[in-house]
Amino acid sequence: MRRNIFALLIVIILMLAGCTAPAAPQVEITPVRLQLAWVPTIEYSPFYVAEANGLFAQEGLDVEFINGGFDENFAPIDQVARVVNGDADFGMATADRLLAARADGAPIVAIGALYQRTPIAFISLAEHGITKPQDFVGQDVFVDDVAGSSGLSYVAMMTNLGIDRSQINEIPRDDYSNEALLSGRVTVMSAFVNNQPVQLVEQGYEVNTILVSDYGVDIYANVIFTTEEMIANNPDLVERFLRASVAGIEAAISDPEKAAEITVAQSDELNLESETLSMLQALPLFNPAGTQVGMMNDSAWSLTADMMIEQGLLPADVDVQSAYTLEFLNLVYGE
Amino acid sequence: MTSTTLTPTKPRLGLPSSLRTVLVIAFVLLSVIPVALALTVAILRTSEQSRAQVEAQMNSVLQLKIAALDSDLSNAHTMLRTIRSNPGASASMLGLLEMSDNPSLQASTIEHLGGFLNVEGTQFTEYFVYDVNGNIVGSTSDTQIGKIVRGQPYFTPSLSDDYIQPPYYEVGSNSLAVVMSVPLKDAQGNTLGVLAGRLNMDALAALMSERVGLGETGETYLVSLENSYLVTPSRFEGYPLNRSYRSLAIDEALAGHGGSGEYVNYRGREVIGAYQWLPDLQVGLVAEYERSEALAASQQATLISTAVAVLAAGAAMITGLFIAVQITKPITELTQITQQFAAGDLTVRAKAGGQNEVGALSSAFNQMAAQLQESLTSLEKSVQEARTATAMAREANRLKSEFLSTMSHELRTPLNAIIGFAEIILNGMAGPISEKQQHKIARIHLNSKRLLDLINDLLDLAKIEAGRVDLVAQPFSPRDLAMGVRAQMESLAEQRGLGFDVHVDPKLPTAMVGDVSRIEQVAKNLLSNAFKFTKEGRVEMALHANGGNTWEIIVVDSGIGIPPHALEYIFDEFRQVDGTSQRAYGGSGLGLSITRNLTRMMGGEVRVASTVGEGSTFTVVLPVTLPETAEMAVA
Numbered sequence: 001m002r003r004n005i006f007a008l009l010i011v012i013i014l015m016l017a018g019c020t021a022p023a024a025p026q027v028e029i030t031p032v033r034l035q036l037a038w039v040p041t042i043e044y045s046p047f048y049v050a051e052a053n054g055l056f057a058q059e060g061l062d063v064e065f066i067n068g069g070f071d072e073n074f075a076p077i078d079q080v081a082r083v084v085n086g087d088a089d090f091g092m093a094t095a096d097r098l099l100a101a102r103a104d105g106a107p108i109v110a111i112g113a114l115y116q117r118t119p120i121a122f123i124s125l126a127e128h129g130i131t132k133p134q135d136f137v138g139q140d141v142f143v144d145d146v147a148g149s150s151g152l153s154y155v156a157m158m159t160n161l162g163i164d165r166s167q168i169n170e171i172p173r174d175d176y177s178n179e180a181l182l183s184g185r186v187t188v189m190s191a192f193v194n195n196q197p198v199q200l201v202e203q204g205y206e207v208n209t210i211l212v213s214d215y216g217v218d219i220y221a222n223v224i225f226t227t228e229e230m231i232a233n234n235p236d237l238v239e240r241f242l243r244a245s246v247a248g249i250e251a252a253i254s255d256p257e258k259a260a261e262i263t264v265a266q267s268d269e270l271n272l273e274s275e276t277l278s279m280l281q282a283l284p285l286f287n288p289a290g291t292q293v294g295m296m297n298d299s300a301w302s303l304t305a306d307m308m309i310e311q312g313l314l315p316a317d318v319d320v321q322s323a324y325t326l327e328f329l330n331l332v333y334g335e
Numbered sequence: 336m337t338s339t340t341l342t343p344t345k346p347r348l349g350l351p352s353s354l355r356t357v358l359v360i361a362f363v364l365l366s367v368i369p370v371a372l373a374l375t376v377a378i379l380r381t382s383e384q385s386r387a388q389v390e391a392q393m394n395s396v397l398q399l400k401i402a403a404l405d406s407d408l409s410n411a412h413t414m415l416r417t418i419r420s421n422p423g424a425s426a427s428m429l430g431l432l433e434m435s436d437n438p439s440l441q442a443s444t445i446e447h448l449g450g451f452l453n454v455e456g457t458q459f460t461e462y463f464v465y466d467v468n469g470n471i472v473g474s475t476s477d478t479q480i481g482k483i484v485r486g487q488p489y490f491t492p493s494l495s496d497d498y499i500q501p502p503y504y505e506v507g508s509n510s511l512a513v514v515m516s517v518p519l520k521d522a523q524g525n526t527l528g529v530l531a532g533r534l535n536m537d538a539l540a541a542l543m544s545e546r547v548g549l550g551e552t553g554e555t556y557l558v559s560l561e562n563s564y565l566v567t568p569s570r571f572e573g574y575p576l577n578r579s580y581r582s583l584a585i586d587e588a589l590a591g592h593g594g595s596g597e598y599v600n601y602r603g604r605e606v607i608g609a610y611q612w613l614p615d616l617q618v619g620l621v622a623e624y625e626r627s628e629a630l631a632a633s634q635q636a637t638l639i640s641t642a643v644a645v646l647a648a649g650a651a652m653i654t655g656l657f658i659a660v661q662i663t664k665p666i667t668e669l670t671q672i673t674q675q676f677a678a679g680d681l682t683v684r685a686k687a688g689g690q691n692e693v694g695a696l697s698s699a700f701n702q703m704a705a706q707l708q709e710s711l712t713s714l715e716k717s718v719q720e721a722r723t724a725t726a727m728a729r730e731a732n733r734l735k736s737e738f739l740s741t742m743s744h745e746l747r748t749p750l751n752a753i754i755g756f757a758e759i760i761l762n763g764m765a766g767p768i769s770e771k772q773q774h775k776i777a778r779i780h781l782n783s784k785r786l787l788d789l790i791n792d793l794l795d796l797a798k799i800e801a802g803r804v805d806l807v808a809q810p811f812s813p814r815d816l817a818m819g820v821r822a823q824m825e826s827l828a829e830q831r832g833l834g835f836d837v838h839v840d841p842k843l844p845t846a847m848v849g850d851v852s853r854i855e856q857v858a859k860n861l862l863s864n865a866f867k868f869t870k871e872g873r874v875e876m877a878l879h880a881n882g883g884n885t886w887e888i889i890v891v892d893s894g895i896g897i898p899p900h901a902l903e904y905i906f907d908e909f910r911q912v913d914g915t916s917q918r919a920y921g922g923s924g925l926g927l928s929i930t931r932n933l934t935r936m937m938g939g940e941v942r943v944a945s946t947v948g949e950g951s952t953f954t955v956v957l958p959v960t961l962p963e964t965a966e967m968a969v970a
Contacts, residue, residue, distance in 0.1 A: 131477075
């Protein structure tokens with residue numbers, strides 16, 4: 001009897017010890033700043049969803065979103081410079097912008113991509129019967145600066161198709177609204193497939209959309225980048241940030257309506273109905289058949305570099321491979 | 336016979352006592368329980384059978400759709416191979432792949448492909464040809480020419496073999512596309528390009544929406560592995576293709592399984608459905624039917640059988656009620672008749688029942704009633720006679736008493752004259768008389784006195800019997816009463832040479848209420864009696880408190896006693912123990928009778944205990960009435 005009580009006491013003590021001893025390892029919350037390239041829009045929905053669903057928190061991250069676009073003096077925000085200067089830990093940029101910045105000496109590296117396909121398209125009102133790039137001949141086309149993705153995509157697409165651009169009335173882009181198209185000042189302009197066409201269709205216009213990706217032009221529209229220093233010194237943080245971001249893409253595309261709702265909550269400028277439509281159109285951009293979300297591939301990077309070299313935007317001997325790394329994506333996908 | 340024996344006994348707790356109630360409950364239970372049981376079993380079986388039937392039906396539909404889909408896709412591939420093996424088309428396409436800039440080869444290719452697009456039953460909306468770099472060199476849709484499909488998911492696998500691209504979401508569209516292809520090879524077997532067809536999704540939707548045997552809510556649809564979008568449209572509004580849909584069937588099918596069952600579908604409806612993963616197309620096929628509609632027929636059958644069962648149970652209940660009434664009605668009537676009979680109406684008779692037990696009971700009752708009536712009639716007659724005789728006897732007695740009373744009075748008057756004159760003579764007021772004369776006159780006087788006493792007693796008794804004595808209640812002292820009686824009787828005791836004592840119980844109330852003169856008369860009667868029958872010894876009188884609400888006058892003598900057989904009648908009129916005693920002891924023989932009558936009138940009784948040769952004890956028991964009690968009674 002006495003021995004039984006003694007044994008029981010030991011068991012109880014062990015149980016109590018068991019309850020207190022293996023305290024969960026204290027998760028250290030790391031503050032992370034993400035410099036966006038633009039104001040809140042549906043393309044960033046994976047980040048907002050990751051935040052709302054606690055995916056960043058699961059990785060021990062407290063992410064601060066820093067909007068891009070223009071500063072209070074209406075000067076464009078240089079998101080690459082901000083990351084390089086240490087004002088942010090991660091940034092968003094187009095693939096061509098990143099390659100150009102690296103060529104200028106910025107020590108930045110892409111670690112993943114949100115859209116797997118470029119959203120860049122050329123749109124026209126259906127009444128003009130413009131259904132392919134060849135139809136641009138003889139039209140007034142709003143042309144963007146070749147130093148940006150849209151301008152570069154235009155030039156590359158026309159070059160690929162061997163279309164004589166002298167036959168086209170190219171008007172430098174000076175208006176980013178739909179006004180020029182609707183007023184007839186231009187008949188063709190660049191757009192994002194999940195943005196302006198959606199707006200115009202909503203407004204009751206019939207729109208023809210020509211995707212540059214259908215003509216072999218596909219520039220990553222929003223790569224996640226960080227500094228070489230960060231990758232060298234804090235690879236774990238990079239991996240955690242990318243892991244949560246990839247999970248955010250998965251979560252956003254699995255419930256697009258919810259993703260739109262969460263994104264709209266980020267800004268007073270956004271309208272739920274439009275963003276929902278935009279998100280639905282963005283789904284094949286985020287996750288086209290046969291791809292893994294967040295993934296990048298060598299051919300897309302080299303095609304982009306080739307276009308830029310051809311346009312004299314990059315030196316011919318540029319080291320494309322060093323501009324991006326699949327290391328962290330492979331870690332995220334367990335390869 | 337008392338009427339209470341036939342009143343119905345009180346119901347026992349918790350159990351219905353009425354035969355009718357018991358019968359009705361029994362009929363209801365007997366009719367409803369089996370029906371309810373049978374119905375439940377039937378409904379459960381029907382429901383399970385219908386459910387199983389619907390599930391089997393869904394499985395058949397599923398298999399039909401799979402077969403149709405397989406056949407369509409197979410036909411589609413066959414179509415592409417047919418085009419490839421068509422000499423004209425093949426030559427144009429291979430030529431175009433070698434010389435993509437040749438307008439005539441392009442035109443020829445488009446013409447050939449267009450011809451096959453117009454073939455009836457084609458599953459394609461577009462045929463297109465691309466080279467090994469993914470450049471579209473020819474297409475039935477001219478906007479496609481010049482596009483590069485290198486980035487499309489089907490590109491790489493399409494170069495080596497016949498291929499079907501599972502549904503994929505095209506940028507800039509709101510729907511999924513399916514592309515099927517066959518490689519185009521030169522004579523050496525080198526792939527020069529690919530002939531591809533864009534599957535007509537409307538035809539696929541039509542295939543799925545052929546809802547043979549699927550009612551208003553049944554549907555079949557395809558769900559893509561990619562984000563679980565609908566490949567073919569929902570039959571219902573408000574479910575666009577490009578949304579993620581979830582349900583047990585969708586999840587299971589996309590996980591590579593097949594099966595069937597009941598679940599809540601993507602619209603949140605309860606359905607019975609079947610599902611199958613189709614690996615070739617990388618889609619899940621679901622066939623489902625809303626449970627409510629699928630089981631409506633069996634539910635209606637259930638409703639009808641329930642209604643029939645309820646009606647049957649109702650009919651059984653009514654029949655039961657009717658039978659119960661049939662059984663209990665004659666019994667109830669018989670009970671009423673019996674109650675009337677018990678209440679005294681001997682003429683009532685039960686209605687003649689049928690040949691059954693109740694009928695037998697009725698006739699047995701009637702027989703019994705007739706006998707009873709007869710007995711009672713004769714009994715009543717006897718009682719009536721007895722009553723008449725009693726009344727006559729009473730009247731005779733009363734007349735006798737009245738006669739005696741009158742006679743006694745009439746007798747007393749001359750007797751008083753005789754006594755009076757005898758006393759006058761004895762006192763010498765009528766002149767001197769001789770001693771001899773005096774002796775004779777004294778005898779006359781003495782006998783006249785005795786005669787007067789006799790007559791007085793007779794008068795008293797007669798009065799009592801004639802009901803002419805009224806008791807006068809007034810307060811009295813038992814002690815004074817005792818002293819008074821002693822004073823009156825002392826001389827008699829001395830005369831007889833007997834000891835005489837009077838005791839009064841100190842516990843007796845000092846004052847009581849009663850007719851004191853009658854009580855005194857009772858005491859004196861008993862004492863006279865005692866003295867009369869006692870030759871030597873003593874006589875005692877005691878007034879005794881009983882402690883309760885009675886008191887006693889006890890007279891004890893040491894006289895001759897009364898033999899036991901005589902105790903029964905010593906209180907009767909004119910009785911002494913034997914005929915000789917009257918002569919020996921004198922007296923009217925009325926004293927004890929008067930005593931008893933008076934005692935009874937006062938609410939008391941007389942008891943006697945006696946042993947021959949030793950003496951007798953007479954005890955008069957009287958109720959104690961205290962003055963306060965009397966006042967209260969008056970008040």
